[in-house]
Amino acid sequence: xxxxxxxxxxxxxxxxxxxxxxxxxxxxxxxxxxxxxxxxxxxxxxxxxxxxxxxxxxxxxxxxxxxxxxxxxxxxxxxxxxxxxxxxxxxxxxxxxxxxxxxxxxxxxxxxxxxxxxxxxxxxxxxxxxxxxxxxxxxxxxxxxxxxxxxxxxxxxxxxxxxxxxxxxxxxxxxxxxxxxxxxxxxxxxxxxxxxxxxxxxxxxxxxxxxxxxxxxxxxxxxxxxxxxxxxxxxxxxxxxxxxxxxxxxxxxxxxxxxxxxxxxxxxxxxxxxxxxxxxxxxxxxxxxxxxxxxxxxxxxxxxxxxxxxxxxxxxxxxxxxxxxxxxxxxxxxxxxxxxxxxxxxxxxxxxxxxxxxxxxxxxxxxxxxxxxxxxxxxxxxxxxxxxxxxxxxxxxxxxxxxxxxxxxxxxxxxxxxxxxxxxxxxxxxxxxxxxxxxxxxxxxx
Ligand code: PMP
Numbered sequence: 001x002x003x004x005x006x007x008x009x010x011x012x013x014x015x016x017x018x019x020x021x022x023x024x025x026x027x028x029x030x031x032x033x034x035x036x037x038x039x040x041x042x043x044x045x046x047x048x049x050x051x052x053x054x055x056x057x058x059x060x061x062x063x064x065x066x067x068x069x070x071x072x073x074x075x076x077x078x079x080x081x082x083x084x085x086x087x088x089x090x091x092x093x094x095x096x097x098x099x100x101x102x103x104x105x106x107x108x109x110x111x112x113x114x115x116x117x118x119x120x121x122x123x124x125x126x127x128x129x130x131x132x133x134x135x136x137x138x139x140x141x142x143x144x145x146x147x148x149x150x151x152x153x154x155x156x157x158x159x160x161x162x163x164x165x166x167x168x169x170x171x172x173x174x175x176x177x178x179x180x181x182x183x184x185x186x187x188x189x190x191x192x193x194x195x196x197x198x199x200x201x202x203x204x205x206x207x208x209x210x211x212x213x214x215x216x217x218x219x220x221x222x223x224x225x226x227x228x229x230x231x232x233x234x235x236x237x238x239x240x241x242x243x244x245x246x247x248x249x250x251x252x253x254x255x256x257x258x259x260x261x262x263x264x265x266x267x268x269x270x271x272x273x274x275x276x277x278x279x280x281x282x283x284x285x286x287x288x289x290x291x292x293x294x295x296x297x298x299x300x301x302x303x304x305x306x307x308x309x310x311x312x313x314x315x316x317x318x319x320x321x322x323x324x325x326x327x328x329x330x331x332x333x334x335x336x337x338x339x340x341x342x343x344x345x346x347x348x349x350x351x352x353x354x355x356x357x358x359x360x361x362x363x364x365x366x367x368x369x370x371x372x373x374x375x376x377x378x379x380x381x382x383x384x385x386x387x388x389x390x391x392x393x394x395x396x397x398x399x400x401x402x403x404x405x406x407x408x409x410x411x412x413x414x415x416x417x418x419x420x421x422x423x424x425x426x427x428x429x430x431x432x433x434x435x436x437x438x439x440x441x442x443x444x445x446x
Pocket of ligand 1: 120229230
């Protein structure tokens with residue numbers, strides 16, 4: 001890519017530091033500028049159209065260019081563009097959305113707390129657990145167990161929960177209260193000759209041993225994505241979540257389901273917790289909650305989580321936590337309308353109906369010589385390629401680039417390539433997407 005002087009690419013490269021980007025490469029090559037979106041497609045500033053096979057960042061459930069969301073945002077901006085939720089203030093969109101989420105919850109939940117990103121929600125979750133343990137007179141109960149390859153965000157606490165090297169390297173993370181248990185990726189981490197059932201039993205045993213070694217009274221919570229996303233789309237083996245929950249129940253450790261990717265239909269049911277048989281104490285929601293038309297996120301907690309926290313606010317006199325944007329009225333109004341669209345258009349049902357074709361096409365790709373395995377459930381999946389040449393991690397980007405040239409945006413995760421199309425995708429569009437991947441993979445030569 002050559003950057004034209006004074007082009008938007010040149011100005012961006014000159015002034016804009018990007019997320020998840022090699023800053024020196026960006027300075028030299030400039031960014032790709034996406035100009036417009038419509039349905040499952042986005043268009044760049046040269047007019048080239050792409051299928052957005054990742055829904056942006058796993059998030060645009062209802063597709064791009066949904067007028068209903070634009071209208072609701074506009075109406076809310078005119079009526080009440082901003083108000084906060086501190087000091088016993090609220091507004092109708094926040095109140096209605098909280099009620100709606102509690103009604104939708106797959107297990108009995110008591111309260112909703114609003115935040116603006118998945119990271120903020122998880123950071124808040126960590127603070128809620130600490131606050132609750134203090135309220136219960138258990139000041140030593142502060143550690144949180146996450147998992148290797150789990151992704152929970154990038155702020156100081158949530159970045160610590162994340163179990164991926166790039167999120168720790170040179171950031172002096174993780175913080176000492178966070179530990180990482182094993183990752184339920186069978187083919188990557190099974191020992192020689194270990195069956196899936198034995199693998200699950202070992203992960204549960206190792207979790208139990210970790211809790212014993214740290215001291216059960218020091219562990220406040222365990223967090224996991226029902227299906228891991230950014231760590232490589234890892235669908236845990238049968239029985240994994242039951243075995244993990246049995247261990248946590250033994251020691252009275254709260255379970256936090258990070259539904260930031262799985263929530264609102266991605267796995268073919270409304271929540272990943274339903275698909276995976278999880279009964280969480282806290283659920284973390286974002287992305288498809290607002291289809292990312294606006295930054296918005298939420299935590300839902302059950303009564304056993306909430307009550308001690310509420311007592312502590314009464315003892316201290318206030319809950320000393322809150323974001324200027326907590327429960328932002330425009331975000332809440334957009335989220336409510338987005339949930340209406342998901343329900344009225346049965347997008348969860350559509351995800352379930354498209355899933356067999358999606359998984360079949362992914363499975364057929366896995367037969368290619370360069371492919372190692374496919375993973376997937378609902379409308380989320382990954383194709384893992386064999387590592388190429390002297391370094392691992394080159395095959396995924398090579399396939400993603402070959403797809404980009406042919407008009408499909410996917411995301412490399414090391415040697416894997418992730419797929420996560422908008423929930424509105426049709427059968428024809430699933431086929432179009434995989435036809436492009438078939439052609440792209442055939443073009444690769446290593
Ligand atoms: N949790 C999960 C499961 C995620 O996938 C992400 C983002 N990819 C986050 C948390 C963090 O969300 P955000 O980027 O909005 O901070």
